[in-house]
Amino acid sequence: MRGAGAGLLLGPLASPPLRAATEPLRLSMGSPMPQGHPATTCLAAALDAIRAESDGRIDITLYPDSQLGSELSMQSQLRSGAIAFSLTSASSLQTLAPIAGIPGVAYAFSGYVPLWDALDRGPLSERIRDALKGFGLRAFRIVDNGFRDVITSVRPIATPADLRGLKIRVPPSPLLTSLFRALGASPTTINLAETYTALQTRVADGMENSLPQIEATRVYEVQTYLSRTGHSWDGLWILAHGRTWDALPADARALIGRHFDDAVERQRQAFVQMNTQSEARLRAKGLVVNAPDQAPFRAALAASGYYTEWKGRFGPQVWNALEHHTGPLGA
Template identity: 30%
Template sequence: MLIKRLITGMTLLLSLGSPVSQAVEKIIIANGGTADSLQGQTARRFSEQLQARLGDQYQVEYYSDAKLGDEKDLLDKLRNGQIQLATISSIMSAEVPEFALFDMPFLVRDRQHLKLIDSEIIMTDLAAAARRHGLHIISTWENGFRQISNNSRPIRSPEDLKGLRIRTPQSEWRSLMFASWGAKPTQMPFSHLFVALQTGEVDGEENPLSNINGARLQNVQKFLSISNHVYSPIWLTASDSSWQQLPAAVQAAITEVAADAQRWSFAEGARQDTRLLKSLGNAGVQINHVDRITFIAASKAVYAQFARQVKGGDALIERVMDLAGH
């Protein structure tokens, strides 16, 4: 009789959803960009493949469009354990000074150059610097080459930027860059940008084509100037303490799926550049190319500040330039 009562009680507990039946670990992945941007597409692909790799023991949840906050918020949530993984781009340099390397204008030549930088510098020197700040860099994905859009005029030289209020990410280096070119940089989260352009709070912005298209900025911008002034990676990031607590098999799964996502994002970025440029032109945006020589000449102050402010900055820049010849 006692055994029967015990079995009945256990059956009831299981039917109500006991802790044993719900012992599923959760991995939350967050992205501050739009779902349609390349970073959003890559993060979604990664999340789906990671769920398939981990199976039923883990529940992978993915949030895009800054639903869990902008990049600054996401870093805070990583550190306090509210989320496990996040994609972090331009704001990384505010956390780890060495990452300002990717705010140096016209430094990254192309994606092949970026792959060499990733293996020789990011995943060695910069990843070590990130760990000193409590962050673990898992993989480098593409955000893209950045272009300039505005509602006033085509941008051909720095002279054309004078007086224009240009939204920049929350990065002192991007602000310094545009100030050096004569603009009035205005830092704000990406999630606020469409309305700021629509209302005239800012005149323009700078972003990869996939971000511009993903946020439908072509609906509130008249001119697009192709500059490729910065290549912005985006880093799949965890807090170092949370990463160390993950089982080795889960760490391996995340790392391997992230490497596949990297290969896809670089290839897809190249495909999208041509397609999106045509699409944005068809949407009525007037497109031109900047005079890179005049912009490079106006960028000396940014490099000088990096060399002064970031320990070993000159050496990092030289190593990146050396890799461009490989």
């Protein structure tokens, strides 16, 4: 039995510039997220629903776990149109459109209510989307990859001093690199798919990420200490190659967009539930867990000039848009 939108797709999908109706529209989507991450499972379900509702005429294949390369490689593929869609972290997008990384400013958001208010609507969200549009990308909603913590093999992180000299894996994010350098660590960019081996062989002493990501990558097998620093938030934008997206018929765009929105809602709910349960599961796997006071970390960053630097780099208008949701930063 056809879904409600399938009949609408028969005519438009046969018209230029798309293929004849006898051929399905085959598109690719890249993602750095592992198979077990809620972003992967919820998006896979959405693509199945799109495929079913269109009677197979829209066939989007998801390639998770960095199968299509690093995030920066997938950005290039998306911008060239080699792939039609991607799931791309805000932190790595900062290297393309600097404003895209602003949700990851250290200790900016106190929780999800101000975060989603900032990123789902309003001037900050509009500025980010417009910046990505300038690079030929169409941004949908952003999925949750959580507030980030530190996991290490050498020592727990109880104070900023414990980070000094620590070789820590970070994504290709200027904000995160700047954050850890300001606290005396030695951040290094390593592809997520290669992080387990890097930690196992001590190329890096630790990594920072959300608890579900720590679980999904299984790095707990080669690390000892989990410190709930909550130093930064990161999410992943669902992006489309702009010209490919604009070439789709309106009803096809509506169908895809509706299921992407539904996937984001399910993912956010699943992520919160998974995050709530993750600490207990990681303790059961042998990790030593501590929850340091965040105030000394914020104070150390303020004293280092971190907030002043990033206010200058983003510009006062963008920074004011951020502080509208977060309150004053670096005071």
